[in-house]
Amino acid sequence: YNHKRDGKRHAENFLHQKVADYKAHPIVVEKSTSVYDAIVQLFLEDVGTLYAVDGLGHLAGVISRKDLLRTAIGSNNLHELPVSVIMTRMPNIITIEPQETLLQAAKKLIENHIDSLPVVKEVENQRNTYLLVGRITKTTITRAYLEIMDEKSG
Numbered sequence: 001y002n003h004k005r006d007g008k009r010h011a012e013n014f015l016h017q018k019v020a021d022y023k024a025h026p027i028v029v030e031k032s033t034s035v036y037d038a039i040v041q042l043f044l045e046d047v048g049t050l051y052a053v054d055g056l057g058h059l060a061g062v063i064s065r066k067d068l069l070r071t072a073i074g075s076n077n078l079h080e081l082p083v084s085v086i087m088t089r090m091p092n093i094i095t096i097e098p099q100e101t102l103l104q105a106a107k108k109l110i111e112n113h114i115d116s117l118p119v120v121k122e123v124e125n126q127r128n129t130y131l132l133v134g135r136i137t138k139t140t141i142t143r144a145y146l147e148i149m150d151e152k153s154g
């Protein structure tokens with residue numbers, strides 16, 4: 001019984017899994033939402049990153065925990081300030097598509113020093129215009145890894 005080969009097979013299996021099969025629900029706010037309400041939302045949904053959409057529902061920005069912390073210590077009216085002022089905006093958002101692999105997702109997370117990726121579908125004939133269909137985080141990838149490595153014992 002070759003444990004080493006078995007481990008390798010599972011590792012390859014893991015890396016080739018599709019984003020579509022492991023993505024989580026994206027937590028979304030309107031880009032006009034106040035920073036205060038975004039912070040409340042972050043706690044209510046128990047996530048580390050929020051995604052902002054415009055009036056058409058297209059991805060407009062990413063708001064991380066530290067974006068909110070930085071604003072909270074530096075601004076005095078969090079109720080008036082919209083998240084659109086502090087978010088990381090298109091076209092600077094690193095995205096991933098459902099048919100890409102977990103390996104591609106892991107590389108994007110590590111190379112860009114970020115915790116999450118919005119899973120998107122590009123709107124036809126509109127460059128840099130995306131519909132949000134999910135999110136991939138370091139937690140998602142760790143969970144997928146555990147599930148696949150666990151199958152070995154079953």
Ligand code: ADP
Nearest residue numbers: 062064065066088092093094113114115116117
């Ligand atoms: P935190 O800032 O809480 O440590 P991240 O490491 O994910 O969380 O975010 C670091 C910075 O990168 C933040 O300013 C955030 O807006 C931005 N960011 C997060 N995710 C993305 C992404 N997918 N594409 C582009 N920028 C991102």
